[in-house]
Amino acid sequence: MFEILILVTIQTLLFSAGQVLLKKAMMTLPSFSWHWDYFRDILANGWLLASGVSFGVATVLWLYIIRHFPLSQAYPLSALSYIIVMIAAIFVFGETVPISRWIGVLLIVVGCFFILK
Helix, strand or coil, X not given: CHHHHHHHHHHHHHHHHHHHHHHHHHHHCCCCCCCHHHHHHHHCCHHHHHHHHHHHHHHHHHHHHXXXXXXXXXXXXXXXXXXXXXXXXXXXXXXXXXXXHHHHHHHHHHHHHHHHC
Protein backbone atom coordinates (compact mmCIF):
# COMPACT_ATOMS: atom_id res chain seq x y z
CA MET A 1 0.00 0.00 0.00
CA PHE A 2 2.79 2.42 0.88
CA GLU A 3 4.61 1.70 -2.40
CA ILE A 4 1.63 2.61 -4.57
CA LEU A 5 1.09 5.81 -2.61
CA ILE A 6 4.73 6.87 -3.14
CA LEU A 7 4.72 5.99 -6.85
CA VAL A 8 1.38 7.64 -7.59
CA THR A 9 2.46 10.73 -5.64
CA ILE A 10 5.64 11.04 -7.73
CA GLN A 11 3.68 10.41 -10.94
CA THR A 12 1.08 12.97 -9.91
CA LEU A 13 3.74 15.56 -9.08
CA LEU A 14 5.31 15.06 -12.51
CA PHE A 15 1.94 15.25 -14.26
CA SER A 16 0.96 18.36 -12.29
CA ALA A 17 4.31 19.98 -13.07
CA GLY A 18 3.62 19.27 -16.73
CA GLN A 19 0.29 21.10 -16.46
CA VAL A 20 1.85 24.13 -14.76
CA LEU A 21 4.70 24.24 -17.27
CA LEU A 22 2.22 23.96 -20.13
CA LYS A 23 0.28 26.93 -18.78
CA LYS A 24 3.54 28.91 -18.49
CA ALA A 25 4.39 27.98 -22.09
CA MET A 26 0.99 29.08 -23.36
CA MET A 27 1.33 32.41 -21.55
CA THR A 28 4.62 33.13 -23.35
CA LEU A 29 3.42 32.28 -26.85
CA PRO A 30 1.88 34.89 -29.15
CA SER A 31 -1.67 34.49 -30.45
CA PHE A 32 -2.14 31.51 -32.75
CA SER A 33 -1.37 31.98 -36.41
CA TRP A 34 -0.59 29.72 -39.34
CA HIS A 35 2.73 31.45 -39.97
CA TRP A 36 6.04 29.64 -39.65
CA ASP A 37 7.14 32.15 -37.00
CA TYR A 38 4.43 30.90 -34.63
CA PHE A 39 5.46 27.27 -35.04
CA ARG A 40 9.12 28.20 -34.66
CA ASP A 41 8.23 29.90 -31.37
CA ILE A 42 6.50 26.71 -30.23
CA LEU A 43 9.53 24.57 -31.08
CA ALA A 44 11.89 26.96 -29.29
CA ASN A 45 9.76 27.34 -26.16
CA GLY A 46 11.68 25.97 -23.16
CA TRP A 47 8.56 25.86 -20.98
CA LEU A 48 6.85 23.67 -23.55
CA LEU A 49 9.87 21.37 -23.79
CA ALA A 50 10.00 21.04 -19.99
CA SER A 51 6.27 20.30 -19.96
CA GLY A 52 6.70 17.56 -22.55
CA VAL A 53 9.54 15.97 -20.60
CA SER A 54 7.51 16.07 -17.39
CA PHE A 55 4.48 14.52 -19.12
CA GLY A 56 6.71 11.89 -20.74
CA VAL A 57 8.32 10.76 -17.49
CA ALA A 58 4.93 10.80 -15.74
CA THR A 59 3.50 8.59 -18.51
CA VAL A 60 6.32 6.04 -18.26
CA LEU A 61 5.86 5.89 -14.49
CA TRP A 62 2.09 5.53 -14.97
CA LEU A 63 2.68 2.55 -17.27
CA TYR A 64 4.68 0.91 -14.49
CA ILE A 65 2.00 1.68 -11.91
CA ILE A 66 -0.92 0.26 -13.88
CA ARG A 67 1.09 -2.86 -14.73
CA HIS A 68 1.91 -3.66 -11.11
CA PHE A 69 -1.06 -2.34 -9.10
CA PRO A 70 -4.85 -2.52 -9.35
CA LEU A 71 -6.18 0.22 -11.62
CA SER A 72 -9.15 0.65 -9.30
CA GLN A 73 -6.70 1.72 -6.60
CA ALA A 74 -4.17 3.65 -8.67
CA TYR A 75 -6.44 5.77 -10.82
CA PRO A 76 -8.45 7.43 -8.04
CA LEU A 77 -5.19 8.34 -6.28
CA SER A 78 -4.17 10.31 -9.36
CA ALA A 79 -6.91 12.75 -8.32
CA LEU A 80 -4.29 14.23 -6.01
CA SER A 81 -3.24 16.22 -9.10
CA TYR A 82 -6.29 18.46 -8.50
CA ILE A 83 -4.83 19.49 -5.17
CA ILE A 84 -1.29 19.98 -6.43
CA VAL A 85 -2.35 22.03 -9.46
CA MET A 86 -4.67 24.21 -7.37
CA ILE A 87 -1.86 24.99 -4.92
CA ALA A 88 0.48 25.70 -7.85
CA ALA A 89 -2.14 28.04 -9.34
CA ILE A 90 -2.00 30.09 -6.13
CA PHE A 91 1.78 30.24 -5.79
CA VAL A 92 2.88 30.27 -9.44
CA PHE A 93 0.07 32.24 -11.10
CA GLY A 94 -1.28 34.25 -8.16
CA GLU A 95 -4.81 32.93 -8.58
CA THR A 96 -7.43 33.29 -5.87
CA VAL A 97 -9.15 30.08 -4.77
CA PRO A 98 -12.63 30.36 -3.22
CA ILE A 99 -13.66 28.32 -0.18
CA SER A 100 -15.91 26.09 -2.29
CA ARG A 101 -12.83 24.75 -4.13
CA TRP A 102 -11.04 24.12 -0.83
CA ILE A 103 -14.04 22.09 0.31
CA GLY A 104 -13.81 20.10 -2.92
CA VAL A 105 -10.11 19.48 -2.29
CA LEU A 106 -10.88 18.27 1.23
CA LEU A 107 -13.41 15.82 -0.19
CA ILE A 108 -10.82 14.55 -2.68
CA VAL A 109 -8.28 13.98 0.10
CA VAL A 110 -10.84 12.12 2.21
CA GLY A 111 -11.79 10.01 -0.80
CA CYS A 112 -8.13 9.12 -1.43
CA PHE A 113 -7.80 8.07 2.20
CA PHE A 114 -10.74 5.68 1.83
CA ILE A 115 -9.33 4.24 -1.38
CA LEU A 116 -6.13 3.25 0.44
CA LYS A 117 -8.04 1.55 3.29
